[in-house]
Amino acid sequence: MTGTMSTTTSSTMSTLRRWAALAVLVGAVLLLAIDATVLYLAVPALTADLSPTATQVLWIGDIYSLALAGLLVTMGNLADRIGRKRLLLLGATAFGAASALAAFAPSAEVLIVARLLLGIAGATIMPSTLSLIRSIFTDPAERTRAIALWSAAAASGIALGPVVGGALLESFWWGSVFLINLPVIAVVLIGGAWLLPESRNPAPGRFDLLSSALSMLALVPFVLTVKQIAGGSAGLGTVLAIAAGILGGVLFVRRQRRVESPMIEVDLFRNPAFSGAVLVNFTSVFALSGVLFFFSQYLQLARHLSPLQAGIAQLPVALASMAAVLLVGFLLARLGRGRAIALALLIGAAGLGLLAALESSEQLGWVLLALVPLGLGIGIAETLSVDAVVSAVRPAKAGAAASVAETAYELGVALGIAVLGSVMTVLYRSGLSLPADVTGAVAARAQDSLSSASAVLADHADALAAAEHAFVSAMQVTTLIAAGVMVIAAVIAFTLIPDTRTAAPAADPRATPPAPDTRAAEPSAR
Template sequence: MSDVVAPRELTPRRRWAALAVLSIAVLVLAIDNTVLYLAVPSLTADLSPTANEVLWIGDVYSLALAGLLVVMGSLADRVGRKRLLLVGAAAFGAASLFAALSTSPAMLIAARLLLGVAGATLMPSTLSLIRTVFTDPAERARAIAAWAAAASGGAAVGPLVGGALLEHFSWGSVFLINVPIMVLLVVAGAWLLPESRDPAPGPFDLVSALLSMAAIVPVVWAVKHTVAAGVDVAGVAALAAGAGAGVLFVRRQRRLPVPLIDVSLFARPAFAGSVFAGFMAVFALIGTLFFFSQYLQLVRGFSPLQAGLGELPTTLSAIAVVAVVGRFSRRLGLGRAIAVSLALVTGGLVAVAVTEGLTGYIWLALALVPLGLGVGLAQTLTTDAVVSSVPPRKAGAASAISETALELGVAMGVAVLGSVVSLVYRAGLALPDGLDPAARAAVIDSLAAGTHALDPASPVLDGARAAFTTAMQTTSLIAAAVTLAAAVVAWRTIPATAGGDAGTGAGERAATDRAR
């Protein structure tokens, strides 16, 4: 049964133009994950958020995305993927305007939350529409590679875009730029994209939708709260509540004839391994980049634009994945290709940890190349594997599984690794007894706040910069250990058979292997 409401074969030019529209959508969403990072010093000076509020400003966007992607993917199957994408684009533009006009940390956090909700209506539709538009497996594999390059490249492009804007405008410009792009997306999408939906989606299960959100949000909150306040009853209760909601969600999905998520897919090692690998790759990249932009500005003294350019090696290497992913997966096979991709991420993170302590930038730039290349490869291969393994009529809900894992990786990366940076930074501070109480509080809160409270030549600030560098190095090594473990899991769980037609995507071959 077709999942396209008005099935017709699009011309090649129309297909690739539609892909451009869908890639722009995911590019903007990915950029919004990281574009704010460079603005932290300037918005700190303007809005005076606490360190915990800064984490929430950065994290609530991805948290909302992760919590709602499964729900919105299922909704897109019912109301139409094109329709939901266009509604989401309009809402995203309005929320961006609200964020740009924020006058307090609470207002900005609320705006970022609305951006995440709007973004959740966009992402499932992008990947599922690719599945609808590109029916040929080889062509679809190339389209997914381009989509993944937009997602991973967008995360890396964000600091560059933010740096260019912040060089001439206020921090609100990093949100305001979304408005004309969303207008263009709505107009072009209405003309170029076909409508598609599941013709027999079954009833929408509100209880499952609520349980899916209840399983994600408390866990991330518990991590952030525990770092800020230590282990207490509230944090443990939130963690237990999230775990309990997760158990109830899984049990309910197993009983329902039409589940929100087909959890039986996770019984297949290849599927579960692919989702886990994609999660870990993004966890490491975004968790590192969140404070890396601040490191370049506050420790190395880069301007916002220079910091954005400083992260360009990550961007270029992530984009280069499109040219090499096909040959890479054919040579190694799916499982080994994903494992090697994660090993590249591991090597890049170790190199970043080493070079963060060096004075020259060139070595740091070289360390960023394997990091971007590895994340781009892992994201492309795991996304292709997940999407190619499901029936077309469930494309929206199934692609939401992959995207939820990626967005949850963003949220958890910022929450966990960002919190580790704060903990190690504070533990490494050695503040003199005679320091002004207000300055002491600012330095302890964050390096960004301390930079505005102290004289640039202050020895105390030099010590704070050294503590922040140590914190970045420690966090990079922790992320490297996590991705190395994920590489081992991918090697052992995802089929490593190579071969197949030259144009066939890695995920398509993996789906064939699983069907045998």
Template sequence: MIDTLTDSTATSPARAGWREWAALPVLVLAVVLLAIDATVLSLAVPALSRDLAPTATELLWIGDVYSFALAGLLVTMGTLADRIGRKRMLLMGAVAFGAASVFAAFAPTAGMLILARALLGVAAATLMPSTLSLIRQMFRDPTQRRTAIAIWSAGASAGAALGPIVGGALLERFSWGSVFLINVPVMIVMVVAGAFLLRESRDPRPGRLDVLSAALSIVAVVGVVFAIKELATHGVSWLAAAVVVVGVIAGVVFVRRQRTLAVPLIDLELFRNRAFSGSVLADLIGVLGFSGMIFFLSQYFQLVRGYGPLEAGLRELPAALASVVVVVIVSRVVGRLGMGRAIATGLLVGAAGLVLLAVAEGADSYLWLAGALALVGLGVGLAVTLTTDAVVSAVPPRKAGAASAVSETAYELGVALGIALLGSLQVVVYRLVLDVPSSVSPQTAAAVRESLASATAAIGGSDAPQAVEVLQHAQHAFTIGMQTTAVIAAVIMSVAAIVAWRVIPSTRVDASARRR
């Protein structure tokens, strides 16, 4: 039976019942899997490179095309879900994700794998806004909704941390295709359970979908994400500059068009809402600092401390486990501090964790690093949960898909910016600190200056005293770069905390006063 929800509070209970709570794991399962899929591929690169022999350009596209498709289509898919039904979009996306996973696992060439990864990104864009918008519909009570979003957010954090662990365990026993095939049984469970437990919901007054606006949004977002990745990988180039110009022009035209449409793809008036606009910005910056840290930490554990992929993944778990604690404390924190101050507090806790991470690197005991990771996970988890709640709560339930898409787009941009900006900064510091003796061959010296990964590949297996010394210098330079980057990320998160404190309202709002 289709239960088409409207803005009327009379058509839905004030508090969620057993069916809603039973359906929540289905939605969390989706974000866990998508987060795992975003991080697990990096471990499979050596194995698939041996089998498919991709060129350097093809290898970059295998890694990047997923995020391009995902980020570019989120707004369109979120708005489309409001029109045709969020449950329907979720189940369609799950089926498509499972099929694309099989395609990827058995891709015979690098080109086919790139196509499969693009299809995975399209399916992920179909899934993600639907998960969050369905939570907005299922949990109308503010306290219950915050708890549900905290569980959803913890699932995303846990998935990102579990990616290296799952990937390491699979790749020790199976081929690289196993990192994709693991998606299939999970998607089957999602489709079966979702069909029974989820209620359908849609916008009862959707209006016409403006195809030109959808195309402009895709060009604008993909242009920005592509340019960020191009700058991070190759530095300043004409290609990056051209793509930025195209993306900015598309974005400007998109904004102007939304102001003239009777039913815009995104209601720009939402950004006049301080809770909405401030939360989107805080979400982006919080994720920026967190994603940059995880990116460097994985390399640090493996290339500096010498852990294998599986052990490195286990060492990162404190951040994911701490984010689970948010489920227990989120309602108490926001009830005591108010939304804006609670988000600011979360960002400050995350910033403190990043500073401790920079200091704890030299400690003999891993416990200091574990404590730093726990602080980051707790702080960012709290901030992301509350910013997400603020964004989806700022719109009536019938527009939940579009608002969810804005929140997810901010998240994806935060991930891209975190890896690109903090990655570029880390590389700059690494090369400034690095001291390569003149006696090292030009080819080896070039590899060492490129990155710690290439230095390890070039001389990591050598027992020669000079090779060992050069590698130690490279590890030291990487560590200095990571520490510097962590401190700067902490400063950025602290600035975001000030913005959240001043911009996002902190008055307690009664549930009955919320916009329905």
């Protein structure tokens, strides 16, 4: 990155101010991660209030991360032009307004729109967090610790969402999970305006609206296809969606190769170490977010825990993810990056395997114990994969690499919910066998989801038990699928990611790349 900084750069910031600024940035990314999963425990409550269909529940859950992932690169390019601090503060303001709209949404459709707006606003915040950390911390050792804390917040926030949601739902209505954003946003706005330096790219190149549109055209049809197949409505529209997604992807890649200022330098993916690290980043979050989406419903609807109890029950995942920060240095020194990531993914896969085996157990304690290796493995893999993505490329392209890592993270959250949630729905419906006296509209509601079944079968114990059994069986199979995906990712990490035994420091944001590379590297710098 060759952008100029404001007069308040890291060279003039005191140590206390640098770490205080980090606290603001980590708080912002933690809020975004929590918001991706905070609704999990609120699904039963909002289902009873708004009566959404199973497909609408999926949209409510994943449209936030889908919008965030689809717009990260676009907003990163915008930040290059108007200033990263400025865009972060503008995005935080919009995030607060969208949170208020979501909290008081009168229908499922309005809530989906509000979650979309939250995702758009969130996309203006996340690109600035990591790039500002990189500009504030110019000392390699300090920067490595700062990025590790950023990664820990991003990974643990997914698991902390249900805890926060459970605590709020114990005393308040489901909309409170959005109102809690407002005091955090106030802290980010006040602290950010005071502590954060401004930075921008002085020669960012032309802003490419067409590339932004093509990236969304490649992504949205894919998720739409997954939802249509899961909902049993696949047809000509599904075929057209697949064709549109493929066309959008091909045109996006072609345009990135031809334009003077690409939004993403697609040639980065020719580096096996880079591609492997991005896939690990995506896969670990894909598995965690997808499993937690229906695990929260499992605790409330199949285990009959209160929202607060269900949130606390998921605390082992968050604590283990945060504890992973303490182990990454040891594993990196002993095993090297590639092997450490592979081992972490295998630990996470083992946790998922244990979870699948124990979900039908009468002892809930054993089920929760399986969450520890899951959180630990994913926390280690996430932290090391972010470092691996950046270190896999030369310093001049470190900004572009960071943008891709952030996109992979958010895309993992969105598709984890969409794909694994849809698989779960299909398995539940195919495995549900209701008593003969349950027919008509009641049977249709029961087949829609366990949340709907719990609402309409409260006075029919046998039918409700059948629905709960079908849900748990479907959950076990889906959890094993997630475990299998993580095993495949472990093999990829072991094969492609080098076994370097030190954390490569991030590129100095003030460094100017060699002249031949300046035009290619600067537009993507974050």
